[in-house]
Amino acid sequence: MFRYVHTNIIAKDHEKLIAFYKKVFHCKSIGETRDLRGEWLDKMTGISNAHIVGEHLCLPGYEEDHPTIEIFSYDEMETANVPQINRCGIAHLAFEVDDVEETLRNLLKEGGSQIGEVVKADYDDGRKAIFVYATDCEGNIIELQSWK
Template identity: 70%
Template sequence: MFRYVHTNIIAKDARKLIEFYKTVVKCKSINETRDLRGVWLDRLTGINKAHISGEHLLLPGYGEDHPTLEIFSYDVLKEALVPEINRPGIAHIAFEVDDVETTLKEIINAGGARIGELVTAAYPNGQEAVFIYAQDPEGNIIELQSWIDIESNS
C-alpha cells in the first residue's frame, strides 16, 4: 500500500493555529490529539527529551479520517526562516474554495496576511482560475484557488 496520509505544520502556538485551520480553512477535528514523548520519539526525531503536542485535523473535501493536517508544537522550537513562496522545500498548501476574495478576508480577519495580488488565469481546457497566496497567523503560506468552466458560461 502507498497512500498520502498527512502534512505536518510545526506551530509556535498549536492551539491558536489549530483553531485558525478549523474556523477559517474548514478543517474538522477527528479527536486525534497527541501528547508525545519518550525514548522512541527521541530516537525518531534525533532530539533529546523531545515533547510534541497537537492535533490531526481532517482536510476539507475528503474522507472521514484522512488525509489530515497535523499541527504540532515542540516544547523547544528553533528559530524559523521566514516562509517565502520561492524558498526550496515545501512552499505552500492549497485549498479550492467557492470564493477566493471572501476566504482571503476571513484569513486576514483571523490574523493572517495577503501575499501578492489576486489573479485570474485562463487555462487551455476551457477553465478559468482565480488564485491568491496568503499566510496563516504564523506565516505559513496558503494558496486559495477557485475554478470556473468559462466555455459553459459563454
C-alpha cells in the first residue's frame, strides 16, 4: 500500500503554531499528541537524547485521521534560514479556501505575514483563481488559493 500520511513542521513554539493552524486553517485535533524520547528516537534522528513534543492535526477537507500536519518541537533545535519561495526544497504548504482575502486577514491577525500581492489568474480552460503567498506565525510559507 502507498498513501500520503503527513507533513512535519518543526516549530519554535509548537503550542502557538498548532493554535495558529487550528484557528486560521480549521485543522482539527485527532487525539495524536506526542511526547517522544528513547533510544529508538536517538537512532532514527541521529540526535543524542532527542525529545519531541507536539501533535498531529487533521487537514481540512479530509477524514478524521489522514493526511495530517505534524507540528513538533525538539528540546534543542537548529536555527533555520529565512524561508524563501524560490529556495530549493519544499517551498510551501497550499490551502484552498473559500475567500482568499478573508483568510489572509485572519492569518495576519494571528501573527502571519503576507509575502506578495493577492493576484487573480484566468486559465485557458475558463477557470479563474485567486492566489497569495503568506507565512504562518513562525515564517513557514503558505499559499492561499481559491478557484471558480
